Amino acid sequence: MTSQPVRFYQVGSFAVGNRLFDKENRTVQSDPHRSNSLDSGHRACQGCGEALGARYALDAAMRATGGQLIAVNATGCLEVFSTPYPETSWRVAWLHSLFANAPAVATGVAAALKVKGMQDVRVVGQAGDGGTVDIGFGCLSGMFERNDDVLFICYDNEAYMNTGVQRSGATPPAARTATTEAVGAEPGNVFGQGKDLPRLAMAHGIDYVATATVADLHDLEAKVERAMQFHGARYLHILVPCPLGWGSAPNDTIRVARLAAESGIFPVFEAEHGEVTAVSPIRHREPVESYLSLQSRYAHLFGEHGRPDIVARIQAIADHNISTYGLLEEQAVGTGSNETSP
Amino acid sequence: MFQVRFHGRGGQGVVTAAEMLSVAAFTEGRYAQAFPSFGSERMGAPVVSYCRIDDHPIRTREPVMAPDALIIQDVTLIHQVDLFAGLSSNGYVLVNTLQRFDELGFGEFFSQFHRDRLLTCPATEFAIEQLGRPLPNAALLGGFAALTGEITLDAIDSAIRGRFSGAVGERNVAAATAAFRFASLAKEELTRA
């Protein structure tokens, strides 16, 4: 059989066109018979990155497990908008207990499945960044350390959106939130704080850690599928723009997510057994300004009273990521799809 | 009801001693209750435990306030802790030491007591001889059996074997037997005196 290298960039948006693939290589989302784990009718805002990320991730997990999946959800936007009583958008077995305990509840589900000899049923725990890096971190770290058979997914929109956009341990520097207002000499969130959770997850020595954005569907689904090949604790950190909290246009959610990756501010990579094994290289490097200027949470950095000095500090962070992860290298480790664009 | 209070230091098996005495009484078909003084004491700190023995079910949960017998596992406690609180003049006292009871410096404190109910016993020495370690609790139970007659040596031996298996159990039994003989002789001498 002859094969022809796929050209990924023919659609002009840097997205990978499904029509260019053989059927078996198309995304789960392109399948009209996909599970629709998070079904339509939920109450998320227009352009919600988290709703998108959760559906992508769980549909991929459903395909990877042949539908044998139980999801455990932390309190947060995803939980609230998906299950307004007496309705539910979930078409997977789904349990919500509390804000801080989703990793531990997932451990309990996995333990029950093990004791019942039902290890073909797999468990996904999911939370926003608050439920992951802040209030849920104790339980998450315990679940990682015990290497319980759970894939934990963080939908990171970089603040407490459910309660009205307050700062979390994942809020980036200079970002305006309701508790880090854009006032004073150092407007927005301060520099030098925050947790790098993927790195913390790797430090636990768990088998698989990856980051992804909702801008790259193929990559996100491949990572979920890869994660499902392991038994034990796994972690997937997905950047999900929040139009409400970020002050971005609902129709820019994918663009903003892509710019986060293409600017280097959000490195997209995979790690196995504590070592980075693959990075998603940047094809069209963008200055952080392209990313920041689409979001009103950074509005104080631009315009007449703009703060180019702060933009420069953010650019330095992106530059550091690019050099740390080798995001601009021609042949990044283990990436097969490094075709040049036409 | 016969109530025993054990005094010793953390690490000397004070709680185990009370437990073994209760098991011994149980094997003789009696009701027994043993419990520690529930501290979070570390090794070396003063520790108290209790054992009650009765022919009827025991309901009370209060600490042993008025003991019928005291077993002092560590002689260095005698001037530090209020060991004799609640002890009546009919009570028994067994102290783990090489010294004789009259040498312990109690003065007139025990003048109203029955002299043949006040004994010392070198339990630590018996333990070191048998076990190579200064764990006097099992030996003292042998001495207690001889001193009070509340329990048989056989029952004590069986409780020790239930707690410590194999050679360690047998050596503890040997220490208890040695202490039993020592205390029997000492008591006999006091009774004749």
Add this chain to the structure above:
Amino acid sequence: MLRQIEGSRAVAETVARCRPEVVCAYPISPQTHIIEAIGAMVKSGQLSPCEFINVESEFAAMSVSIGASATGARAYTATASQGLLFMIEAVYNAAGLGLPIVMTLANRAIGAPINIWNDHSDAMAVRDSGWIQLFAETNQEAVDLHIQAFQLAEELSLPVMVCMDGFILTHAVEGIDVPDQSDVDAFLPPYEPRQVLDPSDPISIGAMVGPEAFEEVRYLSHLRQLDALERIPVLAGEFTESFGRESGGLLHCYRTEDAETIVVALGSVLGTIKDAADARRAMGERVGVVGITSFRPFPHDAVRSALSRARRVVVVEKAFSVGFGGVLSTDIAMATHDDDLTIHTVVAGLGGRAITQHSLEGMLVDATNGRLERLTFLDLDHGIIERERDRMTATRRSGPSAENILRDLGTVASRIG
């Protein structure tokens, strides 16, 4: 078989015979001996199939139990004191979700000041959580209540907490009959969940419920507790038939028929109270005792009937509501509805303070002679309190009260009891 063993050991063996499938453990005194023993049984294969999980906190222990129970596994954990408070959000959640988890609470005081000894402050802190709370008077009853607890929990789909006094029961060695496996199996059927996470029949558990239905959902929890009021005596009867001894039920009455004074209490102190009551009866005073086994649900009718002929009721409580008074007493007053009945609250045994027969008898003499106030604290050292109050009046920076009082007391190691 009747054996002379530690209460914790007996409870651990009994829980194992109830075949829990997921057991979570986070150590806290005085619960440790229970989970240690269960852990050993799982590790050796004696208890199988069972997943024993050493978690990173009590909050995780209850959370893992929630996940396991919602997936159809029989789940068990144990805690005490600060541990219960650390998991309290998940405690409420388990009840709200209607998950039949069984938990042993080795009752212990709550700090500050930190105190590892027994009282009932922990149980009282979660009395409104929706859990069934059963109090054991003896280690035998603790053993028997655990078997009934699994049965009750799973029948009603509600979590059950078996409360046993920390140290006083957990660390006491006494004659205890741990039922045989075959007898437990005959009494306790396998867990058949009312709701379960199942990929072949996916449901959502834990949805957000707004004002339109929240009250109804909560009321249903109340109804199920009322169902428990009916089921608890029936289960106790069935237990007696199967095991040949009386354990559990809503409450226990002791010499109450002709009693003028009835002492009401929870847990192991009832033994000492019965001894005190017998002693007062020998002096011609008509004293009876009521032990409440089912604290939640609270048996209003049974309590009213048990106390209907008494002239005065003395509630001995190992906890109190600061700034208010007795907790159990309030429930007793609600149940009796009798203005002619005098109800006294005697707070006793806080932080492990020994409750002695001597002090109880003194208190009963006072009660009989009309000298007992409505709210008293047994064996309270007023001198110590006056001294600290004086210090606080004399100087602004009087320092931490607990440390000041300890200094006044001098060395504690030399005291007995």
